[in-house]
Amino acid sequence: MADTQRPxxxxxxxxxxxxxxxxxxxHRATGIALAVGILMIVWGILSLAAGEDAFNQFKICMGSPLxxxxxxxxxxSLFYHLCNGIRHLIQDTGAGYAIPQFVRSSWMSVIxxxxxxxxxxxxxxxxxxxx
Amino acid sequence: MSTNAKxxxxxxxxxxxxxxxxxxxxxWWTQRVTAVGLVILGLWLVLLVLGLVHSDYATARAxxxxxxxxxLLVAFLITAFWHAVLGLQVVIExxxxxxxxxxxxxxAIKFLAVLSVLAGTxxxxxxxxxx
Numbered sequence: 001m002a003d004t005q006r007p008x009x010x011x012x013x014x015x016x017x018x019x020x021x022x023x024x025x026x027h028r029a030t031g032i033a034l035a036v037g038i039l040m041i042v043w044g045i046l047s048l049a050a051g052e053d054a055f056n057q058f059k060i061c062m063g064s065p066l067x068x069x070x071x072x073x074x075x076x077s078l079f080y081h082l083c084n085g086i087r088h089l090i091q092d093t094g095a096g097y098a099i100p101q102f103v104r105s106s107w108m109s110v111i112x113x114x115x116x117x118x119x120x121x122x123x124x125x126x127x128x129x130x131x
Numbered sequence: 132m133s134t135n136a137k138x139x140x141x142x143x144x145x146x147x148x149x150x151x152x153x154x155x156x157x158x159w160w161t162q163r164v165t166a167v168g169l170v171i172l173g174l175w176l177v178l179l180v181l182g183l184v185h186s187d188y189a190t191a192r193a194x195x196x197x198x199x200x201x202x203l204l205v206a207f208l209i210t211a212f213w214h215a216v217l218g219l220q221v222v223i224e225x226x227x228x229x230x231x232x233x234x235x236x237x238x239a240i241k242f243l244a245v246l247s248v249l250a251g252t253x254x255x256x257x258x259x260x261x262x
Binding site for chain 2: 055
């Protein structure tokens, strides 16, 4: 913590739970997750350039149970950060700040991200095999 | 804004618009501009990857080697890492309260991002130029 002795503001447990709290926290959390996930994308590109053996190694890792779990997490993080990011860009114009709109757009980010994730994985699975 | 008699700021200071941090809104603005870019590039990358989900090495390599895909992939890498550094910077500034750890982390994420972009770009170029 800070070295200063000044009073600090109340923390999370003080407040009544609201969906806007969750969307705000999730936006930051998924952003951090994606910053790690993009290293996986770089790894994929590097292995593609390195040759077939390296690329197969990459595919085996991504197709492993742990790899699939990470990919599901990263894909949802991507879609959540995308949906909620668009929401923030709209809000940056000054629109959508009335409380009912704010709550509704929060839920739209959450539901939209889950729907997009399900659609993508339904496509991956129906297109045959995993990863 | 018209001149306000109560505004004690020098007009030149307001015209420069750099604020007390001397960098104005450039961090905020750059994060939004890269966000808009990533909405487009992110959706494009999702479609590219989904199209390659079950394809073999040669097909994946040929797809990345296409000029437009190579250009957009490099654009994605630069934009995504730039956006990630801006976001992680805020997270670090918010939660790391020991000054030397904060500085080390802020510099480390920039080094890691630049190295990743350079390595990823070189890999894309090797694929695109058939090396």
